[in-house]
Amino acid sequence: EDQVTQSPEALRLQEGESSSLNCSYTVSGLRGLFWYRQDPGKGPEFLFTLYSAGEEKEKERLKATLTKKESFLHITAPKPEDSATYLCAVQGGAQKLVFGQGTRLTINP
Amino acid sequence: DAGVIQSPRHEVTEMGQEVTLRCKPISGHDYLFWYRQTMMRGLELLIYFNNNVPIDDSGMPEDRFSAKMPNASFSTLKIQPSEPRDSAVYFCASGRDTNTEAFFGQGTRLTVV
Secondary structure, three states, rough: OOEEEEEEEEEEEEEOOOEEEEEEEEEEOEEEEEEEEEOOOOOEEEEEEEOOOOOOEEEEEEEEEEOOOEEEEOOOOOOHHHHHEEEEEEOOOOOOEEEEEOEEEEEEE | OOEHHHHHHHHEEEOOEEEEEEEEOOOOOOEEEEEEEEEOOOOEEEEEEOOOOOEEOOOOOOOOOEEEEOOOOOOEEEEEOOOOHOEEEEEEEOOOOOOOEEEOOOOEEEOOO
């Protein structure tokens, strides 16, 4: 069974303090690993898809990386507007996305 | 494009009543997904359609849940009869493929009392 574990559950940072969020996964035949951002009261918003180990993608202050067992979402010099819940999901042979519980990120000004 | 549109945004109903949630996917997207989100279980896939045909409904919790997609621009998720444990936020999402990004609606917050 495909599984995703995200850590930490919650993270508080000061504005400008860089850090990383972790997504560990087990999947039968990885077809893709997805990162989403979710703001309170809204639906998840797509950030990145990674398809193979070694792949990296960047968007503004965010960079996602992938190994055979985990993915990291690195956030560099975050701003308060980066506060949100970040969700990781994997797609395996069954073709459906399995989501982790998310990391709730708070950036204090 | 207006994105994925869900209605209603909020629904409060009494136990035993029928509840119907509605979704309009993004035009041109062949895949439509229904998810449920709770604090305890996170985001779970209930069912997904490809070209209006249900492909995988293994996430539908019980026979009380049913979903239809009569055409490419409309889908419903029905719960009959509803129970308090069905209280959750229900999301609809659409996409061009299963392994590309899915676009989520704003969700319907369902409360069954």
